[in-house]
Amino acid sequence: MNNQNDKGSNPNDNYPINLEVNYPETSSRLLALLGIPFFFLKALLLLPHLIIMWFLNIACAIAAWFALWVVLFTGKYPKTFFDFISGVIRWQIRLNAWIFGLTDKYPPFTL
Secondary structure, rough: OOOOOOOOOOHHHEEEEEEEOOOOOOOOHHHHHOOOHHHHHHHHOHHHHHHHHHHHHHHHHHHHHHHHHHHHHHHHOOHHHHHHHHHHHHHHHHHHHHHOOOOOOOOOOOO
């Protein structure tokens, strides 16, 4: 099968969402040391993020529900809802990458 995008032979190349995580050349030994016996300490450091994300996830669910109504009547997904929901998902992915040690860079407070 010829892929029009010429991205390779991966069957997921045509999927509309891509995630790229760069392999870290070095990782923090201190974060690893703290994360082994005290995994909850890393979660504690994310507490401000988790509080904000709780509210954002509720807003995200409401926005997605309203967006479905807009799609039903107009046939187009609203750009503002799309940007907001995709921003929340990106923020969640950054939090997950940090808590699971895929990156040592503390996640920013941005969508």
